[in-house]
Structures are given as C-alpha cells and as structure tokens.
Amino acid sequence: MRMVKPAAAPIAISAAVPDDEAAIAALLREAALPHEDFAGHLAHFLVARRAGAVVGAVGFELHGRSALLRSLVVAPTLRGNGLGDQLVRRLAAVARRKKVERFYLLTTTAEAFFAGRGFQRVARQAVPAAIAATREFNSLCPVSAVCMTRAVVIAAKS
Numbered sequence: 001m002r003m004v005k006p007a008a009a010p011i012a013i014s015a016a017v018p019d020d021e022a023a024i025a026a027l028l029r030e031a032a033l034p035h036e037d038f039a040g041h042l043a044h045f046l047v048a049r050r051a052g053a054v055v056g057a058v059g060f061e062l063h064g065r066s067a068l069l070r071s072l073v074v075a076p077t078l079r080g081n082g083l084g085d086q087l088v089r090r091l092a093a094v095a096r097r098k099k100v101e102r103f104y105l106l107t108t109t110a111e112a113f114f115a116g117r118g119f120q121r122v123a124r125q126a127v128p129a130a131i132a133a134t135r136e137f138n139s140l141c142p143v144s145a146v147c148m149t150r151a152v153v154i155a156a157k158s
C-alpha cells in the first residue's frame with residue numbers, strides 16, 4: 001500500500017496575544033535566548049502559528065525612533081524554510097508603522113543570518129542611550145554578543 005504523506009498545515013504570522021506568552025518563553029528557553037523580560041514588550045511581538053501552536057516569534061522593544069529587535073526564534077524542526085526571514089520582514093513592517101527608523105540587536109548565534117538581511121556590526125558604544133540601557137544590553141546578553149544595526153526600511157533585493 002502506498003502511503004500518502006499528509007500536507008503540512010500552513011504557517012501564519014500574526015500579532016502576539018497575552019496567551020502566547022508561555023509558548024514564546026518555551027521556544028526562547030529551548031534556543032537558550034533571554035526569556036525573562038520579553039512579556040512587557042508583547043505588544044510589539046509577532047508569532048508564527050501552525051495548527052494553533054506557536055512555532056516562531058520575534059519582537060522589538062520600542063525606544064522612540066529606535067528599537068531593539070529581539071527574541072527571533074523558529075522551532076528547531078522548521079528552521080531553514082524561510083520562516084525566520086519572513087518574521088523579520090513582517091516585524092519591519094510593524095516597526096515602520098510605529099515610525100521606528102532603526103533597529104539594533106545583539107546576537108551570539110545568528111550574525112550571518114542578520115548580515116544577510118542588511119544588518120551591519122556596530123560598536124556597543126555607538127548605540128542610542130535608551131537601547132544601551134535595556135536589560136538585554138546590560139545583563140541578559142553576554143559581552144561577547146555582537147551588536148548590529150539596520151535601517152528599518154531598506155531597499156528590496158532584486
């Protein structure tokens with residue numbers, strides 16, 4: 001008998017809601033990313049859902065015209081399919097609507113991923129004071145983490 005592989009359920013990206021907090025925290029914990037302090041920023045978080053389950057997330061902390069992009073995570077079994085890229089694109093659209101001009105981030109694990117999405121290294125000393133004062137900068141990310149920045153709106157790749 002020939003087995004037919006069931007079609008994978010579609011993945012949809014939408015704004016996070018308070019009920020998503022535990023699922024986002026679990027994904028972040030599994031990826032060894034800071035998960036202690038994101039809940040206060042949930043209004044600026046997106047989640048990817050498949051069959052009702054949260055399988056990805058990303059968000060930003062809003063600091064005037066600058067934002068700290070953080071908590072980008074995709075469930076391990078779904079990595080490498082473009083979902084991380086989609087999450088960053090959708091987050092940029094949200095940030096643009098909030099009049100954010102520039103993203104900053106810290107990463108120990110995904111410098112090449114972000115470099116491929118227009119981010120460039122920047123010295124920690126060169127980031128705006130409000131970004132430098134965040135918990136991620138001060139206590140949650142190791143000093144060895146790379147700091148990167150990008151304008152929120154960038155020209156589309158041809």
Ligand SMILES: CC(C)(COP(=O)(O)OP(=O)(O)OC[C@H]1O[C@@H](n2cnc3c(N)ncnc32)[C@H](O)[C@@H]1OP(=O)(O)O)[C@@H](O)C(=O)NCCC(=O)NCCS
Nearest residue numbers: 031072073074079080081082083084085107109110112113
């Ligand atoms: C980083 C992460 C979110 C990327 O998600 P993803 O869905 O696998 O990414 P995509 O499929 O959109 O990848 C797009 C490209 O980036 C590359 N890429 C993905 N993760 C990468 C990583 N950690 N480092 C370098 N390149 C990476 C892919 O190979 C792909 O390359 P291509 O465009 O040349 O084909 C995912 O690997 C993850 O959850 N990692 C653990 C958490 C983490 O490190 N988050 C970053 C916190 S700052």
